[in-house]
Amino acid sequence: MNIVAAMSGGVDSAVAAARAVEAGHTVTGIHLALSRNPASYRSGARGCCTIEDANDARRAADVIGIPFYVWDLSDRFHEDVVEDFMDEYAAGRTPNPCLRCNEKIKFAAVLDRALGLGFDAVATGHYARLRTGDDGLVEMHRAVDHGKDQSYVLGVLDQEQLRHSLFPLGDTSKPAVREEAARRGLLVADKPDSHDICFVADGDNAGWLAEKLGDRAPNHGGDIVDATSGEVLGQHTGTYGFTIGQRKGLRIGRPAPDGKPRFVLDIEPVSGTVTVGPREELAVDRIAAVRPRWCGSVPDRLHGTVQLRAHGDEHPAVVTVTGEEVAIELLTPAYGIAPGQAAVLYDGTRVVGSATIASTGRHLAAEPSPSDRQTRPPGPGGGR
Template identity: 80%
Template sequence: MSGGVDSAVAAARAAEAGHDVTGIHLALSRNPKSYRSGARGCCTIEDANDARRAADVIGIPFYVWDMSEEFHEGVVEDFLSEYAAGRTPNPCLRCNEKIKFAAVLDRGLALGFDAVATGHYANLRTGADGLVEMHRAVDHAKDQSYVLGVLTQDQLAHSLFPLGDSTKPDVRREAERRGLLVADKPDSHDICFVADGDNGGWLDEKLGEQALNRGGDILDHATGEVLGQHAGTHRFTIGQRKGLRIGHPAADGQPRFVLDISPVQGTVTVGSREDLRIDALTGIRPRWCGTVPSLLQGPEVTVQLRAHGAEHRARVVVAGDDVAVELLDPAYGIAPGQAVVIYEGSRVVGSATIATTSRTVSA
C-alpha cells in the first residue's frame, strides 16, 4: 500500500473478495525527507500515514517493512550506474523486478502468505497450457503491463492485480464510496527518490566530482561541428530536445535532438528528428512471463518501448540471452537501457533491456 488511491482500492477489493489481507507499506529510504516531498503517492511519511488510514478504514492489519537497503542496491545504484554509462534506465520497472515481486514476495511467502496484490493496472488469466498469462488492462490509458513485463511465471502465479478490469475514474469513485480519504489524491509521476524532480541536479550530487568532470563537446551529427559545451553527459537522454543550450540554430531552422551520448569521450551528438528514427534493436537479459519463445512474428506481435508509449508491430528472434527485434513500424528517440516489452495481442510475452538500436540504411 503506497498511500495512493490505486493500492487502497486494490486492498479493499481483495478483502471484500474473502482474502485474508494484510496491508504493507514499503519504507524505501532511511530518511524519507531525502526522497520526494509532499503527498504524491509514494515514498514519503505522508504517504505512509495515508496508507495506514486506508488500512484502518478497510479493517485490515497494517505494517511498514523496511526495504531501504534492497531498494538502494537494486534500484538507486542501478539508476546511477546506468546514467553514468550513458544509458537511460527505468527505475519503476527495476523496482517491480527487484523489490515488489522479489524481495517483498519472497518475504511474504516465507511468512505464509500466498500472493502479493498491488494497485497496478493489468490482468491475469490462465491460458490453455495452464500457465498464468498477463494481459493489458481494460483501461489502456492506465495500463501498466509494460513495467510488469519483467515478472516470471512463478511470480505471476503469486500475484494479484484487482484493478485490471477497471478505469481510473471508476477506482476514484469507488474509493469515495468506501470512505477512503485518498480518493482524490494526485497520481505520482516523477521518480520517487529524486526529491524535486530535477534528475540532472540529483545525479550531479550523487555522482559528485566524477560527474562534474565529465563536461565536453556537443557535436553536430551531420558535420561533426562543435556546437557547444555541456556540464556532464548524465544530464542528457536520447531524444531530448530542450535544455541543449546550443548557441545557433540548425541550417534548416528545425530543432535538434540528442542522438548519441558517449561518457568515455565526453561527447553528446545532436541531429534532426529524422536522425532519431530506428527500425531495429537488440535486447539483453530477457525475462519471460511463460514459455521462452524462439521466433515471434505475425500481425499480433508488437513491442512497447516506453511506459504508456505506442505499440510497434515487430518480428522478434530469440537466441539464448539475445533478443533481436525488427520494427515494422519505426520508432523515434529510443535509448539503450530502456526496456522492450513484447506482446502477442494483449498478452505480455516478456521483456528485455535494450542494448543497441539501429537504422536500416537505404541503398
C-alpha cells in the same frame, strides 16, 4: 488465500486491498519504507514514497479493517534501484527505475518475505490482468483501461512471480476506482497520481545525478557536436544530463542552418561527447536487446508488437530470440529510443516478456507516430 496487500498510500492500492478483502481473502496491509532518510523524500504528489504516503496507507488500512505493517526495504531499494539508476546513467544509458523496483523489490524482495511468512500472494494496485491459459500458465494481459495500463512496467515478472500475484484493478477504469474509493470512505479517493521518480526530490534528474554520481561519472564535461558538420556547438557538464531523443535543455545557442531543432543522437560517456542532429536521424527499426525476462514460455520467434516507453505506442515487430539475446525488427520505425530502456513484447494483449535495449540501428525511415514526437522518454510509473 492469505495475502499481503502492498499499500503505497495512493487510491489504487487502497481499493485493491479493499477488493481483496471483499473477495474473501485474509489480507494484511504493508507499506514499504524505501528511503534511508524519509524526510528527504517528496511531499505532495510528485513521488510515491513520502512520509505522507505512509500515513495515508495506514489510515486506509484502518478504514478497510485490516492489520497494517511497515516493511523496511531501504537498503535493498538503494542497492538494487538507486545504485542501478546511477550506474546506468553514468554509462550513457537511460534506465526505468520503476521496472527495476517491480522486478527487484515489489515482486522479489516483498514476495520472498511474504512467502517466507506463510502468505500465499501479493496484491498491488497495478492496472493489469491475470488469467490462466490453456497450457496452465498464468498469463498477464493489458488492463481494460488502456490509458492506465501498467503491463509495461510489469513485463519483468516471471511465471513464479505471476502465480503469486493479484492485480484486482485490471478490469476497471481509473475514474471508477476513484468513485469506489469515495463510496468506501477512503480519504485518498481524490489524491493525485504520483509522477516522476520517487527518490529524486525535486524532479531534476540531471541535478540529482550531478550531486550523487561524484567520481562514478566517467567525465564531468565535454563537447556537444553537430552530427552533420562535426562542428563543436557547445559544452556540457556531464553526459548524465542527456538522453537519446532529448530536444530541450541542450543550450547550444544558435539554430541549425535549416532552422530545424536538434535532438540528442548519441552519448559517449568516456570521451564526454554528446552528438546532436535532426529528428529524422533518430529513426530506428532494428533493436538488439539483452537480459530477457520471460512471463511464461520462451519464444523462438514472435510476430507481435513491442512497446518501448511506459506510455508509448505499440510497434508491430518480428522478434527473434537466441539464448540471452533478443533481436527486434520494427515494422514501423520508432524515434528517440535509448539504450537502457525496456522493450516489452506482446502477443495481442498478452505480455510475453521484456528485455533491456543494448543498441539500435536503422534500415528504413518513416514519419513518426504522434506519441513518438515527444522529446524525452516519459517518466516511469508504478501502481498506486
